[in-house]
Amino acid sequence: DIQMTQSPSSLSASVGDSVTITCRASQSISSDLHWYQEKPGKAPNLLIYTASSLQSGVPSRFSGSGSGTDFTLTISGLLPEDLATYYCQQSYSIPLTFGGGTKVEIK
Amino acid sequence: EVQLVESGGGLVQPGRSLRLSCVVSGFSFDDYAMHWVRQAPGKGLEWVSGISWNSGVTGYADFVKGRFTISRDNAKNSLYLQMNSLRAEDTALYYCAKDKRGGMGTYFDYWGQGTLVTVSS
Numbered sequence: 001d002i003q004m005t006q007s008p009s010s011l012s013a014s015v016g017d018s019v020t021i022t023c024r025a026s027q028s029i030s031s032d033l034h035w036y037q038e039k040p041g042k043a044p045n046l047l048i049y050t051a052s053s054l055q056s057g058v059p060s061r062f063s064g065s066g067s068g069t070d071f072t073l074t075i076s077g078l079l080p081e082d083l084a085t086y087y088c089q090q091s092y093s094i095p096l097t098f099g100g101g102t103k104v105e106i107k
Numbered sequence: 108e109v110q111l112v113e114s115g116g117g118l119v120q121p122g123r124s125l126r127l128s129c130v131v132s133g134f135s136f137d138d139y140a141m142h143w144v145r146q147a148p149g150k151g152l153e154w155v156s157g158i159s160w161n162s163g164v165t166g167y168a169d170f171v172k173g174r175f176t177i178s179r180d181n182a183k184n185s186l187y188l189q190m191n192s193l194r195a196e197d198t199a200l201y202y203c204a205k206d207k208r209g210g211m212g213t214y215f216d217y218w219g220q221g222t223l224v225t226v227s228s
Contacts, residue, residue, distance in 0.1 A: 002168070014128075025211075034211075034214040034215075035152050036152075036215075037150075037166075043202060043219065043220055043221060044144075044202075044215070044216040044218055045218075046214060046215060046216050049207065049213075049214050049216075055216070080133055087151065087152050089154075089214060089215075091213045094145065094166040094211070095154060095166065095168045095169065096142075096154040096157070096212055097154065097169070098151060098152045098153065098154065098164075099151075100151050101151045101152070104223055
C-alpha cells in the first residue's frame with residue numbers, strides 16, 4: 001500500500017498569511033494526488049485534483065504543485081473561512097489512501 | 108443539483124451485520140464509479156471500498172476485505188455496503204462519494220453527509 005504523510009499535522013496562521021502544507025508519498029505516484037478541505041461538521045470538499053488542477057468553484061487562493069513523491073498545497077492569503085482540516089489522497093494504486101490531515105487554525 | 112444521501116447506520120453489537128445505502132440524484136449514476144469512505148471519531152479519512160460504473164471492478168481496504176461487500180443498483184441510483192462481522196474499530200461516519208470517472212479509483216468530486224455506524228455491546 002502507498003503511505004501518504006502530511007506535514008505539519010497542525011498549524012496556526014494569521015489572516016492574510018500564505019500557508020503551505022506538504023504531502024509525501026511512500027513511492028512515486030506521478031501526479032495522481034488530490035487535496036480536500038474538511039470544515040468542522042461538514043463533508044470533505046475537493047479542492048485540487050491531479051496535483052495542480054483547481055476544482056470548479058474553488059477560490060484561486062488555493063493552489064497545488066508537485067509530482068512523483070512530493071506535493072504541496074498552498075493557501076495564498078488565508079481567510080477565516082479557511083479554518084479546516086486538509087487531506088491529500090493518492091489514486092495511483094488501490095487501495096486509495098489519504099494523508100493523516102493538517103488542521104489549519106486561525107490566530 | 109448533485110445529491111448523495113446515505114442511510115442504514117446505527118448502533119450494532121460486535122459480530123453483527125449492517126447494510127448501508129446511498130441514493131443519488133443529479134447526475135448519471137451509471138456513468139461513474141462510487142466509493143465508501145469512513146472517518147472514525149476524531150480521526151482522519153479512510154477509503155473503505157469502491158466499485159466501477161458497471162460493477163465490473165471492486166476494491167477494498169485491507170481492514171475490511173472478506174467482511175464488507177460493495178454493490179450498486181444502477182436502475183435504482185443506489186450504492187450499498189454490506190458490513191458483516193463488525194468490530195468496535197469499524198465505528199465511524201461512513202460517507203458515500205462519487206468518483207470523477209467510471210473506472211474504479213481516481214478522486215471524489217461529490218460526497219454525502221454520512222451515516223454513523225457505532226459498534227458496541
